[in-house]
Amino acid sequence: MTSTVAARIDAVRAERKGPLIGYLPAGFPDLDTSVEAAIAMAQNGVDIIEFGVPYSDPVMDGPVIQAACQRALGNGFQVPQLFDAIARVRAEVDVPILVMSYFNLMMQQGIDQFAARLVDCGAAGAITPDLIPDEAGEWLEASDKYDLDRVFLASSTSSDERLARIIANSRGFVYTVSTLGVTGARADVDKSARVLTDRLHALGEQRACVGIGISTPEQVGEVLDYAEGAIVGSALVRALARGGVAELADTAASLAKGTH
Template identity: 55%
Template sequence: MSEETVTGSKTAERIEAARAQGRAAFVGYLPAGYPDRETSIAAAVALADNGADVIEIGIPYSDPVMDGPVIQQATTEVLGRGFGIDEVFEIVDAVTRASDAAVLVMTYWNIIDRMGAEEFARRLAEAGGAGAITPDLIPDEAAEWIAATDRYGLDRVFLTAPTSSAERVARIVESCRGFVYGVSLMGVTGARDSVSDAAERVVSAAHEAGAPRVCVGLGVSTREHVEQIGRYADGVIVGTALVAALRDGGPEAVGRLAGELSGRTP
């Protein structure tokens, strides 16, 4: 199924609604269950209430190859208290019921594979989830996941990077549903002082390959970054800065930062 197909995609609908308002969509990431189940739900709802169009709920994993130190520390704490996968679906369900945001999970493939793509997709759909971002899964190896997401009407988001060849970008664009995740730099997540100049090239390459929606992540931490990226991308993804706000000030701090990043508050 091509990225062009958006019927029933809540993620695409939310991004397109932002576009209709003349702005890039604001996508916010938070780890599932951090620092505990109820607080993580409250923080995600605060995100939605303060301008997030799309929310990524990250599933804690013991070998987070893409995550920087702030997110690693948070997910390590969650795993240390005995976090289980069932909690993810409970959190997605609660956030979906309490907000209008499209709620995606972000997960390494091993977690889906262990449960089974069919079962994972079914449970995610039943919880009201919009789909999943799978940073370590490439379309060439995703036939099972593509079939399961098609069956349950879920979005699937693959990543494209500054090093991706034109052929690779085309394959990613063809395989995505909802949006294409443009990685702005090589390395792990984490707030940066400036946005990589590679970000615009990544977005341009995906658009040229036919992607109607490209959202940029990695390194975004300020309203200035959001405005800069929003001039050429369809959505801006913020993670580490929000996780740090949750760590330091709870859901209220997440809401305040989300308001600043989205432009809802000065």
Template identity: 45%
Template structure:
């Protein structure tokens, strides 16, 4: 799917419908979607917008913008470092939402917010959903929100045409998978391994089995994350998943560039191109 197709699909259908459209187009092309992640406010709010835009320009179909958290449950050391930089820079929830809106406006691509639950609850569930939808956000990924406690959020998300993406893991039993996927929308985030985020030599042998078990419970696309950092790994995951999610590898390109923002943006764009080639080569 070229950038014009992505832009047209997202802008004409909007929010959750735009996300569904892009995932469906990737499937129709016989490939996985490429999903990139960056925390808002890293290395600065403005630079973060430019970096996320570069990810789309390089080949990502969808972007997740993280809400930096001081005590992350799921994030490894690379993303924790980026979150610390963002928090020290004074990033606020309003900056996160603005980043979602600016990246969507610049690219037309679906942009989600990935966040732990506490900031959303403190901000106000209805308010967060309304503000996210108002800037064109496609939805939220909520890794630590129990399905059993999600009814109020899901009602607000549905009202504002937002996806609610839950995370499943290899430890999830089949009946638990069915409960989680029945409550979610947009896609299912399958954590390929137990543990925190970060690049790895292999994505985990349990990923394929988790995708198969998850698909048995839902028609939602299943996207795999945690560990993908190269085109070869992306191609491997793309052979069995509907989407390939990459975060730490993008963050690392920016960290390695230091104060050289132009170099960091070039690195992000280059990595997106490599990963995009991978997801397009194995389905």
């Protein structure tokens, strides 16, 4: 199997410290603006995009992302619009796009159909924050069938046996949760992120990307001292909510300074 995301991570790391991975909810504040915002991120230093699927009952999202998703849903966002948005972004910028989706939304579309539509719109794969490999049989089969990346989450509470299973079933990278709790910018990225990354490396993972709590260029650089990627969500969503695409672009460019 090939991995578009792994290839991009390796290519970026050959040139600088590592990639900046940026998250935005599709459809926020509206569909057209979310497309424009994703393009602006790619043009201002974001190497890989996570397009979140707005969901009414999130378990991982903090208040900034929850509010953005509720606004998108209130404006009538529907899952099929996700694929249109990705196709439009991919037509303008050559950046890998991962969908971040709670598994229930994928099941509602049909796992095989969801995977097929990811391929058709040009997405690289999906991150499934509420799905563990043990219960991912249909998604593992479909992602193999369509050669899609699949990213599972690892946390500091996971046993080595669990981490090994996550590594074996992930393709692209392992989403390394920096701290327990929901997403949101923090003054300090939890030190457990470094410990967890070291554990993943010791178990054979080559691409551990750290997310949750990263909000400054300095934090991006700090994470890239020990991990293969830095993931930023709430800081970008907040910038888009506060100042539109222009402020989002400035924030992305500032965060990207930490990758050098």
